[in-house]
Amino acid sequence: MNEKNKDALRTESLLRTIPELSYLNATNTPRYRLIMRYFYEQHLRLHYWLKPEEVYAGVCGFELLAQYSLEQCQQDLNALVQWQNLVPRHDGGRSTTIEEYLRKKYRYQMTPYAVEIERMVAGLEKIRGYGGSLEPTLLDNIAANLRRILQQQGEFAAGEGLALWKSTYASFITLTENASDYIASLQSAKAEELMATEAFLIYKNQLTEYLRNFVQNLQRSAFRIEGLLPSLQPAMIERFHQHIVRDLAALPLLEERPTEEEERERLLREWQALVRWFLGEGGENSDIQYLEQASKDTIGKIVRCALRIQEKRLSGVTRRRELAYLGRWFASLDHVDDAHRLAAYTFGLYRTRHFQGHDDKGTESADVTMWQAPPNGYALRSRSRQRRRDGGTDAIANHSRQKAAAREVYLAERQAERELIETFVAQGCVPVGELREVTPFLRNQLLFWISRCMHYRDKTFRTPEGVQITLRGGGGRTRLQCADGALEMPDYTLVFVDERQAKGTT
Structure with a gap:
């Protein structure tokens, strides 16, 4: 069957009505x-062909229909045959006369569509939630089966490959x-209501x-x-x-x-679905990562709900007696250091504030920690929503002193850099490994020169003073x-x- 015929059959199956659901x-x-339902129960017991009298007795056995006759049962069976839920077969073995044979008594069997529909309905009746x-x-089990496929390189004896893939x-x-x-189910409205009650604390742990x-x-x-x-590898999966x-x-x-x-296409689609679920596709996260994150989020949600319930339970409890006892304890202490320790054990750390800058x-x-460094000063503004109106214009701030100080620092650094360059020009080559203990300024200057050289293909750059600096080595x-x-x-x-000295010499 070519692809065109396959597509035509697939489209026809999608567009057809399903009279079996009528x-x-x-x-x-x-x-x-x-x-x-009686046909389905007998189907599960391997009793497929039923007489109208057996069906009538089975329906009456449910004791749900007050007035029901055999004639009505025969009419219902005919309707189900018309809707293609049942298949009739002429039952001539019970006839003793020609007249009885000509009446064409039948036995009935469920069609495959009807079996699946009734199985689905029976499953729907058992649903009490997501489950x-x-x-x-x-x-x-999946990991063990994949490891077996890898070990055997996709080669299996008769019957083993199908059983392994089904598992x-x-x-x-x-x-x-x-x-x-x-x-x-944990995200449903019923679960939300349960998590808001104190009965949830019994299941919390x-x-x-279980989730952890x-x-x-x-x-x-x-x-x-x-x-x-x-x-x-794809070749291994193809053999499998x-x-x-x-x-x-x-x-x-x-x-x-x-x-x-068609079987190969179906197997390939199933394999691609498994790979996509575990590895993802197109750079996106895999479904198993979403499942892991959903489980972690659910654990966090459960813990938060439990904390809210406990806080709500403790919110109406008076602690007057405990506070009075604690106050007498503080009053009995002789030293303030002991009071500080008691406060630390009782109230813990105060709420911290984080400043960005x-x-x-x-x-x-x-090696220098924040405790050894001097403190930094920051100007804090009021966070109140009530803003005061400006009383008038402010004078222009004079920053000439700060500018002069910054200019002196900048000129001093440039002078130190020029003196350092002159020293190294007189020396010619400066191996980093032969330098003795250097100052932070010299170290930063060396790293700056090295980074500038690394930006060029020939590892060479020129300073504003006309000095050419070249980077060599770096193997050790x-x-x-x-x-x-x-x-x-x-x-x-x-x-x-120094290019100027080199030109003058030339």
Whole structure:
């Protein structure tokens, strides 16, 4: 069958009506549902062909219809046959006369559509919520099966490949459906109402431990699966799918079976869905990461709800007696240091405030802590919503002193830099590894020159004074000893050449 015919059949199946569902919304739906439920129960007991008298007795056995006759049952069976829920078969074995044979008594059997519909309806009747569960053993089963595929390089004996893939894909489907249903149940309105009551405190510890264990097992097993999937090469998966298709072809089926190409496409879609769920697609996060984050968010939500319930419970409790006892305890202390310790144990740390800004420690050494550095001053503004009106214009601030001081500092640094360059020009080559203990200013200047050289392809740049600085070496490592610590860096050599002196010499 070519692709065009396949697409035509697929479109036809999507557009066709489903008359098998008519009995669920017809006029006599209660009677039809009882008949179909009795057929379904007998189908599960491997009793497929039923007589009208057996169906009538089974419907009356439910004791839900007050007035129901065999003639009405026969009419209902005919309607179900017309809707393609039942298949009739002429029952001539019970006839003793020609007249009885000509009456054409029938037996009835459910169609495959009707079996699936009734199975779905029976499942819907059992739903009391989202349900679901978190089963980390399913992840372990998937990881073990993938490891087996990798070990055997996709080669399996007859029957083994199909059984392995059924186990893997069934675990994957069960994991995704149960996990999504369970997380959804914790986000439902009923769960929200339960989390707001004190009865939730009974389940809090057990539920939190359940989710925490699942997250831990999820992280462990997910890493294994994420490491195994890239190792399974496309050729290996192709061989594995060939064995599965071979096993499917060996199954004796009386119905029309899909073609080999259709089976391969289905297996490829299932495999891609599994890979996409664990590894993601197009640079996006995988579904298993979303599941992990949803589990963590649920744990945080449970803890917050429990804290709110406990705070609400304690909000109406008077602590007058405890505070009076604490006050007498404070009054009995002789030293203020003891009072400070008691306050620290009782009230803990006060609420801290964080300020954002430049933290100037006066040095770049990582060994100097914030306790050893001098304090920094910051001007704080009022956060009150009531703003006072300005009383008038303000005078222009005079910053000439600050500008003059900054100019002197800048000129001093430039003078020190020129003197340093002149010294190095006279020396010619400056190996970093041969320098003795240097000042922070010299270290910063060396690092500045090295970074400027690294920006150019020939590792050379020129200063405004006309001095050419070239960077060489860097293959080994050296330790530059500074006044405020030691710096490990590549063993560079800086070459200083004054172009003006070189031209004059020439």
